Amino acid sequence: MANYDKRDYTKEKEKLVDFLSTFYYEADDGGKVFPYADQIQRLANREQVALYINLEDVHTHDPELVDSIQENARRYHALFADAVDQLIRETIGDREPPVRDALDAFIYQRVYMAKQQGKNVDGSLPINDDLRKQYPPQLMRRFEAYFKPRDDIKSMAVRDVKAEHVGKLVTVSGVIIRSTEVKPMTSVITYTCDTCGCETYQPVNGPSFMPAINCPSKDCTESGANGRLHMQVRGSKFVKFQEIRIQELSDHVPVGSIPRSLTVTICGENTRLAAPGDQVDITGVFLPLLKTGFKQMAGGLLSEVFLEAHHIENKNKSDDDELGADEELTDEEAAIVAQPNFYDLLAYSIAPEIYGHTDIKKSLLLALVGGVDKNAVGMKIRGSINVIMMGDPGVAKSQLLTHIDRLATRSQYTTGRGSSGVGLTAAVMRDPLTGELTLEGGALVLADRGICCIDEFDKMMEGDRTAIHEVMEQQTISIAKAGIMTTLNARVSILAAANPAFGRYNPKRSVEQNIQLPAALLSRFDLLWLMQDKPNAENDKRLAEHITYVHMMGHEPEKKGMKPLDMRLIRRYVAMCKRKHPTMPESLTDRIVQMYVELRKDARNNKDTTFTSPRTLLAVVRMSTALARLRLGDAVEQPDVDEAIRLMESSKASLRPDYEAYQKATSPVDQMFAHLRDLLHSLPADDDERAIPMKEAIKKSINKGLGEEVLKECLDVYTSTGILFVDRNDRIVFTMN
CATH class of the missing domain: 1.10.10 (Arc Repressor Mutant, subunit A)
Structure with a gap:
């Protein structure tokens, strides 16, 4: 239980000053390092803005002090700021700061004038801190103080933060679902009276305030002049402000419940540390929202709450530090990578519980790795690979998509009927804080430099489906709505799954009649796979044995001695592959040109085939560079091109239902x-x-x-x-x- 006895906060402040000035740890060479004394010196020299107070260090210095900070965080935050103020004054004395801004010049002029008016008899200036005490402390400070949580603190779910945590320091985990622009927030307002010239200061502690109108000075009050106050922007202080909203993680939501969300306010150097879609742990003070005017009557006895952020830790799985992409592979991992069949092993490790579909898994692996973007002068050629799987019900299309969604370092999963064009691209929303119209990114924007999986692609409305045409080729989203005209990046690979037009593939109809997707959309997919559920005694027996084995054993059977790779190792290896930028040598040009000419000739001779365009040629180049990345090569080689062409021809062959019968006959x-x-x-x-x-x-x-x-x-x-x-x-x- 917390100790709620009456405290002497003057002594508490002395404890904080002692901690900041005397805390040290021993360096590797045996010397003493004073981290906070060094930081205060940098704060005094204007070389640093934010001071992060690690509660682990405070616990080492005084364990009881940590409990007091966590129970009464707002008060101790103010005490820490006062302690740092005191130490900075002791450090610089009466010297001017080495770096001065407009606010420094404003304050220095006022202090100098006050000293001139109070000269001693001998003409010397009085050295007195009382002159500076006339100004609000927020106006004089040029630093920010934040608490950093202890290492053993476990984060809480949003629904676990309750009324007893108000005023305390808590750590909450969640996913950022909305983020506002960084705007200046008023910290201290300076007014000047138009009658007596007196300056008045108004500290602002909430999101809203009532501006002062009448001058409170002694001259105006006694004379009854009722001087009007006018705001001085040059003498006021503003801080960076951002508001985000976090939603609890899916594994924190009980069965049948709706995910809860929490508003987080961020100030100063903590802004822009995370973006929508990131998974974060936020440490801050849980506070009620102060309302003014008639807004106090609207909620009655209820109060809105928010989290005042002190420390933000990005836990997103796309972070290279979390993946360990910079680390070297262990000897065991290096031996696995060096296997000659590592490409087949990677493909087998994608949804190993799904039987067969080897070529489709290889194409999904290439989509994970991606090709190399080409940004020539005036032209941009995408490197991301788009794949669509179309087939009969029950052929594991959705299972493949969900596995890729879990495997990809940055991904979004959505369905065709549950997604609108606005939800995929971007929506214009009204900011509840400022009332301005803002742009909020959709699934494709949140999956930037990642993968967006769209299931039930054929169920999408035609108007919504056309919204992703630009994304699939130009990799951007152009917006011209409500006076907002901008272009958002959506460098994303799209993996789509769809059913044929009649539920199942009808071999008596043509490919176009079965697919019923426009050529403009199909040509943007690098690979189009048709997955048919054909009765075959031998294949049906193997499939049934595989499914029953998975249900009985809980894992997939080994295939020719191959054991599926760990998902973390695959993520690390894919991150390493993406750092490579292989080039295409001129010696392979003839092979690719010959392939394209043959495909065009087949399309011309065979009427029942899909549209073959120059995008097909670029698709082979993209897959070739992705294969070169998979072997960590710096240049594309002949086997890479041959494998890319084989996948392309295999994809084309899957669209001809009589192709296999023709090959057998x-x-x-x-x-x-x-x-x-x-x-x-x-x-x-x-x-x-x-x-x-x-x-x-x-x-x-x-x-x-x-x-x-x-x-x-x-x-x-x-x-x-x-x-x-x-x-x-x-x-x-x-x-x-």
């Missing part, structure tokens, strides 16, 4: 012959010989996953029929076109 030899015919038609028209170099044919067979053995078998079969032959220059020549 056609032998590898016939497939190789079809690829050779494609190579022949891609030769220049003015080439009379119409011959394919053997090296090109081998490269084609490897890229298509057939191999050199299938090419040799194809040449043997079709040479015997007289359709083609190999000449002396090791070239394949067709006898007929």
Whole structure:
């Protein structure tokens, strides 16, 4: 229980002065370090503004003093400020401060004039602190004092802060859901009388105040002049002020309850330390809100409360310090990373309880890492990778999204029907504190430099869906509402999941009829996966065995000796990958150009396919750089491009429902012959010989996953029929076109 006996605060102040001037700790070299004495010297020299008083140090010096501070924080905060004032005066004496501002010049002039009027008989100036005591202490101070909590203090949930905590120092955890602009708040108002010239000072301790009108000086009172007071901005003092609102964490909310929120006021050097979407621990004084005028009658006996912040600790999981991205990998982690199948192991570690979908997991891994942004003069090319998964119900689309949401260092999860265009981009809100119109970012803005997962993408209203077109390509949100015209950054990768237009994919209809999404939107997705639930006895058996194993054992079965990686290790490795900026060498240009030309030709010949645009070419470049990042390389190599092209072709193949049946019905030899015919038609028209170099044919067979053995078998079969032959220059020549 707290000690509520009558205290002598003069002695308490002496304790604080003793702590600030005598507390020390021993350095590594055996010397004594006086942290607070050094900071007070810097405060006196105007080299430092904020003084953070660590309650752990106070506990080491005097354990009982810490309890008093936590029980009566507001009073002890004022005592600490007075103690620092006293020590600063002892440090600098009557010397002028080394750095002077307009307020210093104003006060110095007033003090000098008062001293001149009170000269001694011999003409000397009296040295008297009473002259400075005529001014409010807030006006004279150029420092800020804050309490830093002890290391063993556990943070509280918002709903656990109750009436008994009013006036006490508490630590509350939550997520910032709203933040205002930093504005100047009045600390001390200086008035000048238009009749007698007397100056009056009015300290402001709340969010609102009643300005003084009549002059309270002795001259105006006795003469009955009733002089009017006019505010002097130059002689007044203002401090930085920001108001945020925190909401309790999801794991603090009981079942069936609504998350509670709390208003936090921040002043001075603590402003702009956190942004909306950040998870924070805030230490401050829990206080009731002082209301003036008729507002006192509105709530009756009820009072609004707020937290006056002293210390803000950002606990956001995107913080590199929390991830340990700067730390070196341990020997065990380095051995895991050095495995030749580490790329497959990373993909397997994404939602390992979900059976199959290996290529889709690899594409989600690339979206986590992202490509490299290109900011050329007058043009910006995004590096983030957008992926959409469309498929039948029950194929684990939502499970993949929720796992990525937990795995990503900065992410937002939303659904199509539960999101509006304003909620995704930005909304114009009226600030309850100032009454001004302010801009509040939506899910895409909060997920800046992260991932936004949108489930039930097909259920979104068409007007809301068009709001994200700009975000997916330009990575910005342009706003022109209510007189606010600005551009917000939304450098975000979008992962979307949707069902086909008829609930399930109908193979009797075309791809466009099944998807029913505009081409302008589909072209902005780098990869479009169609996940079908096709009856297959062998696959159904393996899937059922996998699901029953997960339900019985509580974890996924090991696959070929692969064990899923820890989520923290994946986050650290992804953070390390994002620090790399690999470049694309010119030697890989021909390979990418050839791939793009073939895709365009397939789209032209096959009517039942998706729209192929130059954005497809950029998608391959982005995935290639993401793969180079995954192996911590400084340049993109041929295997990176080949894997990116393979994922692109696999994505395109998933959109053709008869593709697998066609592949099974056609032998590898016939497939190789079809690829050779494609190579022949891609030769220049003015080439009379119409011959394919053997090296090109081998490269084609490897890229298509057939191999050199299938090419040799194809040449043997079709040479015997007289359709083609190999000449002396090791070239394949067709006898007929």
